[in-house]
Amino acid sequence: MRFIKDLYLSNRFFTLLISSGVLFVVAFFIPILYGFVKAAFAAFMVLTIVDYILLFGQRHGFFARREMAEKLSNGSENEIYIYLENHFPFGANVKIIDEIPHQFQKRDVLFLESLKSGEGKAIRYWLRPVKRGEYEFGAINVFVSTVIGLARRRYHFEQGKTVPVYPSFIQMRKYELMAISNRLPELGIKRIRRIGHSSEFEQIKTYVPGDDTRTINWKATARKGSLMVNNYQDEKSQQVYCIIDKGRVMQMPFEGMSLLDYSINASLVLANSAMIKGDKAGVITFSNKISSILKADKKPVHLQHILELLYNQRTQFKESDYEKLFANIRLNINQRSLLVLFTNFESLAAMRRQLPFLQQLAKHHLVLTVFFENTEMEELLTMRPANTEEVYLKTIAEKFVYDKKLIVKELNQHGIHTLLTPPAKLTVNTLNRYLEFKSRGLI
Template identity: 90%
Template sequence: MRFIKDLYLSNRFFTLLVSCGVLFVVSFFLPLLYGSAKAIFAVFIVLTLIDYLSVFLLKEGFFARREMAEKLSNGSENEIYLYLENRYTFGTYVKVIDEIPHQFQKRDVLFKETLKSGESKTLRYWLRPVKRGEYEFGAINIFISTVIGLTRRRFRFDQGKTVPVYPSFIQMRKYELMAISNRLPELGIKRIRRIGHSSEFEQIKTYVAGDDTRTINWKATARKGSLMVNNYQDEKSQQVYCIIDKGRVMQMPFEGMSLLDYSINASLVLANSAMIKGDKAGIITFSNKISSILKADKKPVHLQHILELLYNQRTQFKESDYDKLFANIRVNINQRSLLVLFTNFESLAAMRRQLPFLLQLAKHHLVLTVFFENTEMDELLNSRPANTEEIYLKTIAEKFVYDKKLIVKELNQHGVHTLLTPPAKLTVNTLNRYLEFKARGLI
């Protein structure tokens, strides 16, 4: 059955078969061509048999495997490798079809290669998932043909595998590596000048060129007989909580990803950055009820706990309850902390409904409210309306944009820090605000 099940006839085969049929029909009217038609048909049959035997006589004439990470990173380009090895004694033409998960809705993962006898080759392509969860990869289908090209043999390598898609750990590692190599400005992270000394005293040391003269310790200088300066270190072990709203307002999609997934990716990067800075990072998720709470910590294993918690977040598409959020924070967070609230206010009325709870939180903690610009309306805002309907739509879009600015202004007037950002720049802008708060000594 293998010789039939894995046999595929090429377009060239059918083209030649139809040509032979046409030649026989013509020979009916021109009998002199009948002998030539039979000879050509016989050659066609012989070539088909030779081609068929060439690709089917060797049982394991080809090998392929898929190589990839144990988990994929949401919202990032993930590399997938296909290793091909030709074990035939002749060169082959290869078609590769990889069965990728249905979530990508791609049917064009097709590669065409030519491999010499004994040659191996590695193909590479990228997949960008936009939702967390489990993705099912299927088999690798290889179609082999010879230079004759009348028949193809299919090799099917069953590499079915379920791969989890986690929050964007690739993005997190990129920011971490950039921080280590002092290249964060390349990603848009600003260098913020430290104002005053909002730091903890560490030690007294000898003055060297470049030290701030304002830190000179004159008493120690008099005792030592040489210039001595106070050395400070950043205040550490401050608590940073990422609070993620999972209500229906966070399901709006931008470039394939929901605002919830953008917030989860940014929370992972912010938590990792805070822990690198010596602060403690925690996570709270809520919608109509408190979904999960992860106490702030800075142990190395804590980052894995954050990753696992964020991976399992889902929404019930319900109205978020800020009253329960406030009550829960008052019970569980006793130390003054930075609360980064990822939510989305589409109207001034929606913000004012939650404003009393935000003000109560701001009395006890440093609150940064992060919400999103609707970048999908940029094209509409920059267009020139051609009729009354387009004028109406553009006016409504301008009203939405104006409301967002009013929300920022009103929150700032009440002492609640705000960040209005495009979804694509969420991580960079959030990190900048965190570093700004550290530099100003607000936390």
């Protein structure tokens, strides 16, 4: 049955078969052509048999396997490799169909390749998941044909595999590597000069233009014969908490990914950066109740705990309860900390409902409220209205944008720091604000 089940006839076969039928009809009216048509049909059948024998005469004529990372990174391009090996004694044309997880909603992952006898080849492509969770890969289907091309043999390589999709650790590693190589400005991270200094002395170094003249060490200057200054480092072991709102306001998608997943990815990068800076990082998630609290720490193993906690976040996008959030923070966080709240306010009324709780938090902690610009409105804001309906739509869009600016102004008036950012620039802008707070000695 395998020789029948794995046999697929090509379009070329059916084209020649139909052409043969047409020629036989023509030969019925022109008998002199009958012999030629009969010979051509016989040659066609012989070629089909030869093609079949070449394809099925060898049991293991072709091999394929898929290789990928043990876990995929959410919101990032993940590399997938398919390795091909042709064991036939002749060159082969192949069509590869990879059964990727249904979450991608793609049915066109198809590749066409040609391999010589004994040749191996690697196909590389990328997948960008937009939701956390488990993704199930299926088999690799390879359809092999010879140069004759009348038949194809299917190889079905069972490579079913379930792969977890974690918060964007690729993005986290990228920022980490850039920080190590001192290339963060390439990603949009600003170099911020420290204002004043902390009480933690680091070293004495040679004066360079721009250094604070108040830190000149006159004794070291007298010994060296050149200006020397005291260098101070940022205070360490400060607590940084990423507080993620999992309520309905975070369900809105941009470029296929929800605001919740954007916030989770940014929280992972911020927590890792804070730990590199010597600070302690923690995570709190909430919606209608407190979902999880991970106490701030800076041990190397703590980053893995953060990654696992963020991966396992599930929500029904219910109404968020800020009163419970305030009560739990007062109960569990005693030291003054930086609280980075990832949420979204679409109207002044929505913000004012939560303002009393944010004000109470700001009395005891440094609060940074991060919410999002609606980048989907950019087209409405820049268009030239052609009719009454478009005038109405543009007016509504401008009102939404203006309300966001009013929210920022009102929060700032109550001593609450704000960050209004496009979802795509969330990580960069949040890191910049954290570094700004460090440079100003606010934490």
